[in-house]
Amino acid sequence: MTAPKQDLTSAASQTGGVAVASGVVVGAAGAASAPGAAPATPASAAAPAAASAASGSGSAGVAAGAPAAGVVERPLTHFRTLPLSIKVNGAIVGPTDVPAGLMMIDYLHEYLHLTGSRLGCGQGICHACVVIVDKPDGTSEEVRTCITGANFFHGKTIRTIEGHAKRNDAGEVIGVSPIQQKFLEHFSFQCGYCTPGFVNAATVLIERLQRQPVARDKVETTITEALNDHICRCTGYVRYYEAVKEVVLTTPGLVKEAA
């Protein structure tokens, strides 16, 4: 998997002429990369040229050698990077150098092009962004990717929403998971923005119940607690709840009769 390359020259032209590569911020006139524009002037050359032009026109208050209007000096911007190796949906990815502060959801979207994990609140509240972490002891858990750095996942095994369905060798979906199937049957979504998070949460719950079956009289409470953090803005929770309850009650081994 190849990390996207940051084209700072291009970025400068798209952001009103802000370039960080040279340590000099050049105004739109200095970017000169738009179609039909004059050949680009190196930022380091543009600053004194612009300053000279300003003083030559009689502008007051511009000292010789000072940056002209529209030219602001900024320090170089450096991103500290760390190598990231990770197993995603069964495939080992990396090592890839990623910025130390990069959030996991941005890594998934921008580096791996796995855009199924949803950025909702971006503050750790809605849980739309969760992925499943498969731990060495065989358990699984949800982790919010909007508030967790990509490097936290170094060496870990995760599943994203893209990893639930069965696919053929061509990558085409040939079957969905039991949770996905029940969500479809119950039409457990409206816009669907929260659905990846709900699918992951319900999957973690089912896997936990496979290890530790729940007493029948605790089924409803257990499902409520498992889905409680996932905020849905469209439909309420009844359809999600009913879909998960049906999976729990119809899958052998998840429910035990009270002792």
Ligand code: FES
């Ligand atoms: S987007 Fe991550 S918790 Fe809301």
Ligand code: FES
């Ligand atoms: S279906 Fe729209 S946020 Fe849940």
